[in-house]
Amino acid sequence: MMKDLYKTMIVSTALFAAPGMAHATDDTVTVGFPVALSGFVAPYDDGPRKAALLAIDNINAEGGLLGKKIVSVEADTKSDPGEGANAATDVLGKGATMVMVTCDFDFGAPAALVAQAQNKIAFSSCAADPKFGAQGIGNNAYTMATASIAQGALLAEFAYNELGFRKAFVLNDLQVEYNKSLCNSFQERFAELAGAEGIVDVDAYNAGNDTSIAPQITRIKSHDDIDVIMFCGAINGGSYVRQIRAAGIDEPMLAGESMDGSYWLEAVPDLSNFYVATYGSIFGDDPDPEVNAFVTKFKEKYGELPVTAHSMTGYSVIEAWAEAVKRANSFDTDAVRAELDKFSDEPLLVGETSFSPDIHINTGRPMTMLEIENGKHKAIGSFSAEKVSDIKF
Amino acid sequence: MRAAIPTLVILVVMILAVSLLGVFGSPLLLRVVIGAMINLVVVIGLSIFIGNSGILSFGHASFAAIGAYSAAWFTLPITMKKIFLPSLPAFVLSTQVGLAGGAAIGAVTAAITAAVIGVVIVRLSGIAASIATLAWLAIVHSVFSNAEALTKGTSSLVGLPIETNLFVATFAAILALVVAFLFRFSRYGLMLQASREDEAAALASGIPVRQLRLVAFVISAAVVAIAGVLKGHFLGILAVGQFYLEFTFLSLAMLVLGGMRSLSGAVVGTFAVAGIAEILRILSSGFEIFGLEVVAMPGLREIGLAIMMLLILLVRPMGITNGRELTLPWKRKTANELPITNDRTG
Known part of the structure; x- marks a missing residue:
């Protein structure tokens, strides 16, 4: 029995040690999604993640960002805060330049803290808690939610x-x-x-x-x-x-x-x-035609309407980040953060969005x-x- | 105790070996290893009470919570404390200690609490005691979920310095192991184990069963509290929900899987669950085999882990270690000569 046990240990050690890291090549830039793919938070992350992928498709169709194609990597947080931090480590290890985390403070923060420690931008799709920003997590944490x-x-x-x-x-x-x-x-x-x-x-x-x-x-x-x-x-x-x-x-x-x-x-x-x-009507009658166009495109890509308008926040995460990257003309975190902090009533899909070095959530949005x-x-x-x-x- | 020293050595070597995986592995593996070490502290803590007394406790997550929060009150940077927990007492608001100080505060607070509530619990036996611990957990959970000024209630507490690294976690695991080892093989530990086998006989032999159970309860609460402190300072965030039913059942599952009756069981069980979980996690994100692409299966880990546990317990109802201690092959005969009686608990 004891022998079996040691044998098992050696086998599992070997399995562990096998690295499977895929790094981004020179003509691509990676966005990481440490979000809930399983567990009870998964339905809340599904829409924003799909919408973010849609936004990535759109940018790639127009020639990419600063000449680079955006690729995405995902890791499942399993709706567990601890696993969230692991998932963030996983996608950052795979070369993610920016991460989009769970639509909730408690479940998104551990992943954002990992990104903060590695000086990478972490956007929550729709965590509506103002702690999701410089005060609670750090200067690299933003949320697309309306407080x-x-x-x-x-x-x-x-x-x-x-x-x-x-x-x-x-x-x-x-x-x-x-x-x-x-x-x-x-x-x-x-x-x-x-x-x-x-x-x-x-x-x-x-x-x-x-x-x-x-x-x-x-x-x-x-x-x-x-x-x-x-x-x-x-x-x-x-x-x-x-x-x-x-x-x-x-x-x-x-x-x-x-x-x-x-x-x-x-x-x-x-x-x-x-x-x-x-955030908007997913029923095709929003006062903003952009929202209706988004809903149509979403339906084209996924064959169904978004379950809720929270998905729009995921789309805008990519919009905001891509815009900041363009203005900074760089993927460098410090440069991108500086541009994000200058956002003043930027017309994003979720609505006009402003950030400042202190406030990384919106309160004035319609x-x-x-x-x-x-x-x-x-x-x-x-x-x-x-x-x-x-x-x- | 001397006869059991090889067991201690084997377990320490095992912990160090797993720890080495973290040193040489990827950053993700490092996190997984640290997480496993923290779980190990929990499970060893549980086994100090459960393994020796034979009473299942569902309430130890409460001590992890008490330890984690009482430490956080002191380790949070002063500026953050004033923003997030402004109604803490003034002397707490103006004090900041490091992780070691926090761990000491957490362990002592949990131990004192355990000494008070333990008096009630050790008067009960068997399932009644277990249910009492569950009730205690529910009480602590409710209080913490509503004590906004102390815990931020249903919101989470952020800003804890992230100071739990591999060295700290491994050190804590070995410390917990040594504490558990010293207690288990002390005369008090042996007396308590005697009461586990036959309470009436133990009482008739003059063993102060309740007092010893209380001692084990307090020590195990302090060890579990240290794990709670480490967990908080590993993630940098505390939420009351982290220390509730999932925490309870996962750590109990690790202990039962390894073998409740031995210290080796706690170590083997924790590492087995952590290892299987990590392998399944890698598999669940999809892979290729013989040119065949297996798609990602979120949730595979949870189902797979449950099936593995079921299979292991079918084959070895007493856990992987069969309730024995690991020992050197040539010493096995003497060490395992003690017959294992029919067990009521596992």
Whole structure:
């Protein structure tokens, strides 16, 4: 037995030692994707990754970047923070000049930290936490997301100004940081506009533990003066919306980007009176023709519509980086970073994008508001928040 | 204890050999090896309690969390602490220590906590004790997920200096091994193992079973806490979710796979799982065989690992080491003369 054990050790040692490194040649430049290809984060990374590959195709079709063809390498983070760091090491070892990491702070940060340590640019597709930048990770970390505080303020202004609502009930899901930040910023801005009495009541659940939200529904029903329900749900959101509607609560509901897409609508057939803030409409009716063109191209390449508009962030990651490379006329990280930090209202697919040496996330960007009526999405315009609270880390 | 010295030597050599892979391998392999060393510290820590007392613990991830966060409060650079955790007590905010200091703080905090909660747990036996540890884990997880001022709750804590390198991780693994070895072959360790085999007989022989279990519980909590500290300073980021069910079951699986009853089992199990996982990871990204292209199969590692574990346990229900210690071939006879009784735990 002992002999077998030693034998196994030697064999596995030999297997380990076999290196399989493919380095970029002179006429190519490599972009690394240490993202979740398996595990529960994978659906969130799938769209941005596919859209980024689409952007790479477009650039290559036009002759590449600074005369070089862009090639991509992928490594699976397995939806695990530790594996994320390994995946980043893997793609950087394969010569990646820049990496695009997971659409979430907790799962993207370990990979970005590895890139930061090797002085390589790390873009998160849609981590909405402002820590994903110079303060939390380092000067090479950027995120293409619109900060959650901006989304909350935007929804509050939309509800107050556009829809004329004065009394809001806030329902928060405490499982994810994004939700908390969204609801807090909504509450803050709505109370500024409608006065403190504008927030009728606040309740919360945790999608990690609570499959039923009956107590919260009872609380909503105990108020008869609610104009609108601010719903900060994400995971299993469809199930909670169904519970609310099934209880006979037909008041309008507002939600952030986490409720984008139509995949969850099966849970709530014929849903009406539901508003979602998103990066763009994936239903072909966005006010911005560029977005509609993107959706068409995406469908051509992959045979299906993007599941959510988050995919646009992946496209813009490549857009932004390529633009900075062009301006710097170099792939050198320091030069590219200097150009990125000069971005001021750059017209990217996700919207006008600005960065500064201190702030690597956007707060002032407009978002498309979608209305769901009888289970169908309709874009009702592009809105941006007038006043966004200061970034808190 | 002297008779067991060859075991210690073999295990140390094994750890150093794996460590050498990291020295000469690619940067990725280096990371994998460091990760395996940190896991090894966890599994050795677990085996100090589980291996000697025979009580399964599902709660040790809590000590990794307590260790990791209490160390981070002190190792985070002062400027970052003021941004991310401004409501920490003033003396914590104004102090910064290195990784070694952090590890000491983490281990002591976890040990004190374990000494308190352990009093309750060691009064129970068998499955009741195991469930109590699981309940404890759930409590710590909930508290940490909501203690925004201390942990940033569901958000993650970044900015930890990345100081866990191969040397530090290997040193910690060997240190953990030596601690576990000294305890296991001390008279207290042997008494505790006696209680594992037959609690009633042990009590009748005057062995203070509860006290010894508590001692093992505290030592193992401190060792697991050091692993938590290393993990945080390896990734540079802490999230409460890192120390919950997945952490618990993966480390238990390593221990069970290697063989719960021996220290060698902890080492062999950890390295076996790490090795299989890494090979499957390489395979899962696609490869070519005889001109035939095998496409990437994300998720192969998880399924493959589960199947391998199942197969190994089918063939060797007591784990790869069969619950024995590794020893020199010519000494094997004497070292393994002790009969292995029917085991209730594994």
